[in-house]
Amino acid sequence: MTETRNAALDSTTPMEAPHTAGGNSVDRFYKPSDEIVEQANVTAYMRSKGFQTYEELYNWSIANLQEFWTDQARELSWFEPWQKVLDDSQAPFYKWFVGAKTNIVYNAIDRHVNTWRRNKLALIWEGEDGSQRTFSYHTLNREVSRIANVLKSMGVRKGDIVTIYLPRIPELPLTMLACAKIGAAHSVVYGGFSVEALADRIDDAGSKVLITADGGYMRGKIIELKKIADEAMARTPTLQTCIVVKHTGHEVTMENTRDLWLHDLLSLPIASPVCPTEPVDAEDTLFILYTSGTTGRPKGVVHTHGGYMVGTYTTLKFVFDLKEEDRWWCAADPGWITGHSYIVYSPLVAGATSFMYEGAPNYPYPDRWWSLIARHAITVLYTAPTAIRGLMRFGEAWPNRHDLSSLRLLGTVGEPINPEAWRWYHRVIGGERCPIMDTWWQTETGHFMITPTPITPLKPGSATRAFLGIDVDVVHEDGSPCAANEDGLLVVKQPWPGMMRTILNDPERYVTTYWDKEPAGMYTVGDSARKDDDGYIWIIGRLDDVIKVSGYRLGTAEVESALVSHPAVAEAAAIGLPHEVKGNAIHAFVILREGFAGSPHLEDELKAHVGHEMGPIARPEKIDFVASLPKTRSGKIMRRVLKAQALGQDVGDISTLEA
Numbered sequence: 044m045t046e047t048r049n050a051a052l053d054s055t056t057p058m059e060a061p062h063t064a065g066g067n068s069v070d071r072f073y074k075p076s077d078e079i080v081e082q083a084n085v086t087a088y089m090r091s092k093g094f095q096t097y098e099e100l101y102n103w104s105i106a107n108l109q110e111f112w113t114d115q116a117r118e119l120s121w122f123e124p125w126q127k128v129l130d131d132s133q134a135p136f137y138k139w140f141v142g143a144k145t146n147i148v149y150n151a152i153d154r155h156v157n158t159w160r161r162n163k164l165a166l167i168w169e170g171e172d173g174s175q176r177t178f179s180y181h182t183l184n185r186e187v188s189r190i191a192n193v194l195k196s197m198g199v200r201k202g203d204i205v206t207i208y209l210p211r212i213p214e215l216p217l218t219m220l221a222c223a224k225i226g227a228a229h230s231v232v233y234g235g236f237s238v239e240a241l242a243d244r245i246d247d248a249g250s251k252v253l254i255t256a257d258g259g260y261m262r263g264k265i266i267e268l269k270k271i272a273d274e275a276m277a278r279t280p281t282l283q284t285c286i287v288v289k290h291t292g293h294e295v296t297m298e299n300t301r302d303l304w305l306h307d308l309l310s311l312p313i314a315s316p317v318c319p320t321e322p323v324d325a326e327d328t329l330f331i332l333y334t335s336g337t338t339g340r341p342k343g344v345v346h347t348h349g350g351y352m353v354g355t356y357t358t359l360k361f362v363f364d365l366k367e368e369d370r371w372w373c374a375a376d377p378g379w380i381t382g383h384s385y386i387v388y389s390p391l392v393a394g395a396t397s398f399m400y401e402g403a404p405n406y407p408y409p410d411r412w413w414s415l416i417a418r419h420a421i422t423v424l425y426t427a428p429t430a431i432r433g434l435m436r437f438g439e440a441w442p443n444r445h446d447l448s449s450l451r452l453l454g455t456v457g458e459p460i461n462p463e464a465w466r467w468y469h470r471v472i473g474g475e476r477c478p479i480m481d482t483w484w485q486t487e488t489g490h491f492m493i494t495p496t497p498i499t500p501l502k503p504g505s506a507t508r509a510f511l512g513i514d515v516d517v518v519h520e521d522g523s524p525c526a527a528n529e530d531g532l533l534v535v536k537q538p539w540p541g542m543m544r545t546i547l548n549d550p551e552r553y554v555t556t557y558w559d560k561e562p563a564g565m566y567t568v569g570d571s572a573r574k575d576d577d578g579y580i581w582i583i584g585r586l587d588d589v590i591k592v593s594g595y596r597l598g599t600a601e602v603e604s605a606l607v608s609h610p611a612v613a614e615a616a617a618i619g620l621p622h623e624v625k626g627n628a629i630h631a632f633v634i635l636r637e638g639f640a641g642s643p644h645l646e647d648e649l650k651a652h653v654g655h656e657m658g659p660i661a662r663p664e665k666i667d668f669v670a671s672l673p674k675t676r677s678g679k680i681m682r683r684v685l686k687a688q689a690l691g692q693d694v695g696d697i698s699t700l701e702a
């Protein structure tokens with residue numbers, strides 16, 4: 044891949060950070076080699092449709108949305124075909140592949156075990172301690188079926204939501220697939236979350252069954268998941284059964300009748316390795332995944348079998364260009380949407396070999412990831428800017444000591460990548476030959492929305508342009524398109540198959556959050572963005588009270604509610620401030636109750652309290668004890684003012700500030 048100048052543009056601006064580049068008229072493209080273009084899956088599809096350029100293919104896909112997605116859906120297996128590709132009669136409650144019967148697990152496993160792929164590795168897992176487990180499609184089928192039969196025997200059925208709270212071990216994908224196989228939905232709670240976050244999610248989903256583990260390893264230490272789950276279960280009345288995976292082997296409390304070891308259950312005759320995959324409606328719920336928004340209550344984003352399967356499969360195939368020989372590593376946690384879509388579901392649907400690693404990137408040394416790439420001959424690596432920045436700090440000597448020549452493509456997700464990190468990733472990890480797929484999407488969108496494919500000329504820091512069949516734009520509040528280089532709202536103007544269907548238990552919030560805001564009738568994503576002269580999209584950041592910490596999405600309201608649950612705290616406000624590695628770090632401002640005085644000790648105690656309630660990622664970097672908080676006359680905390688003050692900037696219009 045070589046850096047070339049684009050003669051069509053006469054701007055002289057060098058590559059700059061997306062946030063600071065005046066007009067973003069970046070004139071240097073990183074162009075893929077002819078060889079990459081020639082062998083790309085998207086090139087083959089483009090030619091099969093009779094197009095010469097990606098531009099023509101894209102324009103056709105938008106004008107013929109249903110035909111494009113139908114082409115993709117036809118590559119998958121359906122028990123019964125759809126009567127209608129898209130039903131928009133109850134918009135924004137769109138339905139895709141209406142009337143079809145399928146099951147994503149049938150496509151992820153069953154259809155492969157009837158072919159030569161039964162002997163192909165589906166999953167290669169490495170534990171932090173170096174132990175390894177591998178699953179062929181055949182073995183995966185047996186293990187998933189055994190767990191599915193256990194769940195069935197407990198009465199888990201279609202309509203139930205099983206909560207899964209596990210470390211990054213194979214049982215996480217196995218139990219997700221087992222739920223889906225029998226038509227039940229799963230709600231995975233990220234293993235880095237803690238008591239309150241877990242309890243809230245179990246409660247909202249009304250789960251009767253929780254699947255957890257004794258613990259997980261992180262930097263050689265045990266994270267005591269069962270202990271956290273015990274505290275959470277004490278706060279959740281619906282829960283009846285807790286299935287526990289033995290992973291670390293350390294001692295945990297098992298409550299009689301409620302808690303059962305998975306290995307005990309799997310030794311029972313009911314745990315047969317044969318379990319038919321339940322045909323479900325394309326629109327039946329596959330999973331719930333909670334994400335943060337403006338209020339303290341997390342949103343249970345609902346995804347379904349049919350459209351999600353088509354969307355994730357298509358994007359993986361064209362963006363990461365997966366081939367039979369690839370070894371794909373998405374280094375996210377399966378507990379986030381990235382892991383759901385691109386560790387668990389789409390790689391299996393595509394019949395790929397996926398790699399998964401349990402632990403920290405720098406354990407025991409800062410070259411752990413690079414040694415994994417070399418030892419497992421990873422061909423495509425997909426990670427987040429925060430991980431790249433974190434590993435970059437240790438210097439090039441660590442990656443340079445490993446053979447990374449197996450890599451052919453790289454990817455990033457979660458937040459805008461700063462061009463410095465992009466270039467390091469491109470040069471040091473990708474050896475200047477691997478295009479970087481900067482994929483913009485969300486928990487709500489299910490799959491990539493704005494992203495290059497391997498044939499796209501790249502600009503560091505831009506997710507480039509919309510994916511095929513995805514109609515995005517940057518607009519003003521009235522819906523009119525912004526001019527080039529003008530900041531505006533990022534919107535999606537037409538439905539797409541993997542889109543969220545609703546918010547669990549709160550369809551009204553789905554409508555008001557995403558569809559009723561100005562500009563009405565378009566899906567507002569909550570990000571601001573701008574398009575440059577080439578139509579490349581640059582994400583500026585969130586417009587709501589969501590902070591991206593290490594790429595993880597946290598609501599200020601959730602952090603604040605964790606703070607005020609401490610007896611010393613009367614009121615709290617949380618903001619995100621720039622952080623070199625994490626992108627943003629949480630800073631909190633706290634008003635104490637009568638009788639409490641601020642001290643470094645209390646600061647530590649409050650940080651630990653938030654960590655205990657929500658999880659280590661939500662732990663504030665700094666807490667300031669203050670006498671008052673800037674508020675509007677209606678009593679809303681003006682976080683914008685706090686942020687400007689903390690950054691030493693002009694506080695802007697504060698006319699609504701309380702006197």
Ligand code: WT7
Pocket residue numbers: 334380381455456457458459460481482483484485486487506568569570582584585591594595596
């Ligand atoms: C928000 C969604 C979906 C995967 C993980 C995040 C930000 C995501 C990018 C990117 C700039 C990005 C946006 C978005 N974001 N990817 N490539 N460039 N920003 O999912 O937790 O639902 O967060 O992450 O702000 O709205 P999520």
